[in-house]
Amino acid sequence: MQSVIQPQKTALITGAASGVGYAIAKLCRSKGMHLLLLDIDHENLAKTKAALAELNSSLITEAFVLDVADAALWKETTRQIADIVQDIDLVVLNAGKGYKPQGTDTGRLKPWLDGNYWEKTFNTNVRGPLNGLEALLPVLTASKNKAPKSIVITGSKQGITNPPGAGNPAYNASKAAIKNLTEHLAFDLRSDPATENISAHLLIPGWTWTGLMGNVGPTDEAEVKKPSGAWYPSQVAEELAKGLETGAFYIVCPDGETDPALDQARMKWGSEDVVEGRPALSRWEKNWKNRAEEAIQADARTRRA
Incomplete structure (x- = not known):
């Protein structure tokens, strides 16, 4: 399937008012695409719409204030x-x-004593994409235009490597769920002749300086101060474009500190905890930490060779 990032095609993007969402919208606009921008942040969404419309006033640029956790609002917005x-x-x-x-x-027990923390995280990170699929899949499948279409869902390496931390359990679990459900979605779409023109892709950013870390709103990256190891959101958007061009499902982004070989070695170690019967999250367990790091670095060196 050819990439859908083409002139006169239409992109719908949630979380479009800052970070990776804004960067993807900006890249799509640079390729001559119409834009449907969705975000809960109405002030930055208005700024985003104005900035992207200014880049090409002949193309559609529409913005919709949306809490992705609100299924009814998703359906109204789709109408x-x-x-x-x-x-x-x-x-x-x-x-x-x-x-x-x-x-x-x-x-360490703090996350397990706050049910609201889990509910809010899953409502946004899991129910949000599911609400979007429920509202938008009927639109995509009903289209008489059987040209290629793509659905991209943003995951996280934390949903794969699962690093422990006081605020991480719900986020990691939500992104692990996203990986799982996007895999199922991709399989179901390609297995049905009626939807084989629709592809699904899992975008897996690395360390990226986004709104979650203070880079809020539609920003000029030349003016953004970030740690040297972090990627700009535009780099993630470019990696997404490459992945769609090649038809990749797992679009895993490196960053300034972690190359693909190290990513692969870390993911392999984590998955082998199950196979090898090691303690859960052995990479960080005190009796395994040094062995894990040595093995991961050796594996990464082999992959680079």
């Missing part, structure tokens, strides 16, 4: 979109958020 465009060629379900557990406990 509004149907009055504006006939087809959606690229869907990027990118909106996501990390929350911190609340409470007086400061130890």
